[in-house]
Amino acid sequence: MYPSNSSSTPMGRRRFLAAAGGLGAGLLLAGCSTSATSPAAAGSSPLPLNRIGPGASEIAATEKARQAAGQRTVDVALDAMVGPVDIGGRTVSTWTYGGALPGKEIRVRAGDLLRAHVSNQLPQPTTVHWHGIALRNDMDGVPILTQPEIAPGASFDYQFTVPHPGTYMFHPHVGPQLDRGLYGALIVDDPAEPGGYDHELVVVFDDWLDGTGTTPDQQLADLKAHGMSGSGGMGGMAMAHSDLLGGDAGDVTYPYYLANGRTPTAPTSLRAKPGQRIRLRMINIGGDTAFRVGVPGTPMTITHTDGFPVIATRADAVLLGMGERVDAIITMPDTAVGLLGLAEGKNGISQVLLQPGNGRAPDVAAAAVALMARPAILVNAIPAAPAVQLTPRAPDITHQLALAGPGQGYTWTINGQTYSPDQGLPVHAGQRVRLAMSNTTTMFHPMHLHGHTFQVVAPSGVGPRKDTVNVLPGQTVTVEFDADNPGQWLTHCHNIYHGESGMMTVVSYLP
Template sequence: MPLSAQHPRPFTRRTFLSASIGAATLAALAACTPATPALISPTSAAIAAAEKARQRTGRVTAVALDAQPSQLDLAGRIADTWTFGSTPAPVIRARAGDTIQANVSNRLPASTSVHWHGVALRNDMDGVPPLTQNPIAAGDAFRYSFTAEHPGTYWFHPHVGVQIDRGLYGALIIDDPREPLSYDQEWIVILDDWLDGVTSTPDQVLNDLSKGMGAMGMNGMLMRMGNMLMGTNSALLGGDTGDVYYPLYLINGRPAADPETFTSKPGSKIRIRFINAGADTAFRVAISGHTLTITHTDGYPVRHREVDSVLIGMGERYDVIVTAGDGVFPLVASAEGKDAAAYAILRTGTGAAPAPLKTLPELNSPRVGVAEDLIADDAVQLRPRAVDRTVQMKLSGSMNSYKWAINGRQFNPDRPLQDALAVHQGERVQLEFVNDTTMWHPMHLHGHTYQHPGRGPRKDTSIVLPGKTLRVDFDADNPGLWLSHCHNIYHGESGMMAVLAYQK
């Protein structure tokens, strides 16, 4: 099948070919693994067939994303960064089964891409150079086109270097035409850790970390050395929580000194969609005086569970329902183990807003929402069947050398299929994350959702605690080449990535 029949129509032939995987790229990928069986490539007929089989409405949601240098006013601190016009970008919204057509123009001084985090989409639209496409070169453009079959809370961000730690991200909400939840309002809350254009750039941070952190910070005291943060600690995350010093923590692009205010009425039911867009920070989130009822995680429904706070790792999403009280209430997203927080306000009445806080009584409550305590809704339980294949991913590395790996290998983007992990279409696969490090890792699998053990939640990003093993099951029903990696971007870019590859 010619390329033109497998891809959406480009803006121009030149810009299209610059981002699509061409013959030279495919040949280079194939040369990486001469001894392995043939793999299903992102441009194979199997990809088009899988897309055709999805439940589609025929409707098209068309959006434009212009990646460009920008300035953000962070409560008087002007930060030079990169955005899709704003941070966060305007929400992209569609209904389950709609086709998303996103025309991406790259006005940055570097190549980029867009990854649609959590969406089980066609492989050639996943936005992962060089695995599923060439990067979108500076001055070029590319059209992403895919069916968004499953409703839920998703988001989008680049998958080139450490660009995710700039302002290039936004929410992607796929509405359920048969939505079972009843609520009056919706509040999308995107959490972020921020340093770009304030103290450093993400590339400078990665360069500093790559030199290794030695034995600094091992005395349990919180210490900063340049871009590095040492001595962070959390019992929930099993010890060290992060490596990077951030001067600001944001909610919907705004720091605590200039918080967002969400206005409601007493008694209103609010659906809050939490998205952690941070690069190195888990957030524990609570609203003063309110109980949170967890309804979804990573887009999929769970049996409702009442908690006082929710722990959200990088890349994870949690939906909650809150019944608004009468007054003015702080929403605090505590940067776990880092003695800092992002901050916003829920207002239903008159009164002065409280000064920014770093903690709340609810954040000290033992009723913390975590994935291991959740049960998937009956409608999304995986069908019981035997496991056909177990794929192990051993996580290794340390802060001392700052070299992270999966199965003993640091990922090499120039040879992405060097140690690809094979699966076959139609298999029930058990993915085994074995954390041999002393730090937690939010592990993400592209193109699929899996189920936690014991009828646990359906997810695509999960916290794997130090010294622990997490086994999750999924159906290999979306052919292609799919990345799995730590969503701490500095761990991922330092080697903690691997490819799950479908064999022909």
């Protein structure tokens, strides 16, 4: 679609034996024993039966401590349903919340109690995960680990205090459901925020294949059978590559890339006056795609990563891995131009149009070329704002996470193991926990920790507060957090096909 510094590797860089009965496939759906006797590889342990699970009194106590007097309650309803959606030039049958793509934005204030009535009208069980929120563990939406799945035809009421302001999202945590249309933005306003902008623009970037002749379930089955996706079939697959990502850019070929549910030729738009300040809240809900985001000719000032403030940093373009969010301020340009989300290494474009007048939209391919000519940054080295920096302290415990794969049958592992809810990384409340994540693969992994916002240990010292961090091929990324939210917390690759093929483990609070 446009020239880039990306290229394709003509021969598949990965060759797999198509293995029957690969481990890790569908462990979440298969149910599991509560046996704590499975052997552990180095770095992961069988978890004891007395671990602090969703019913523990510590979890209710932690929630109670978050609830201030006079707490406001916000009620929302989410109907997970099957139906048609117009993505701009094409109508697809998919799964959404309430028939909208993205689902209707949820907006609360920090400190509010959010009550969400989820009705499952899907043909599969589902759950809702509140990505990035430090909530009570039993509302985290992870099957087996924190709650039973919501059966088709059933409903579930989520209820939890939302402690921190910022840009978050919600999506299912069952199979590859999030690679359908089941997602939306969760915006938590800060009552103390000074503002300083005229408009706000929430943009959700997504890679899209559902309802175009395949489904995410078929895609996952395909990967397990053949090791990789694509139209070329075995042996002739063109794998996406990115210099910025330092290796492979994805395993799945998507026909469309969407911004706020629309293709780039039928985009949504923001009308504002030239010179006005726009706060961007940018979210990557993609299944297998990083987005390079920016406005050609209009540098942005990055203000937040994954909801938490950072030292203001100028950039022409920023890379967003799956599950990451970046807030930035831009000045509304004089002429119409797209806020672009370029599918990194995949030659795909998405956009929301910035429309200061009645001028014609520029050619999106030319705009993409202009953005690609500018440097793009990853956010991992931007320091957190002083107010949200962790107090310096030596870690009480360090866990190594060796990220590997893909193995036979498209398995992805942490410390040599595919996910089991009975295996994990023990921690104790009150500890400063360090996670050192080493990527031994040829592809990036956006690693996400539930229930906490860690701080990246940057080469220069303090990095950003985040809940999802890109770990590039050959890199070790170290993060630290305070164990202040008891429970059983998934930590996993937010590439949905990696996660569902085993690249998940549990940060497990023990008594």
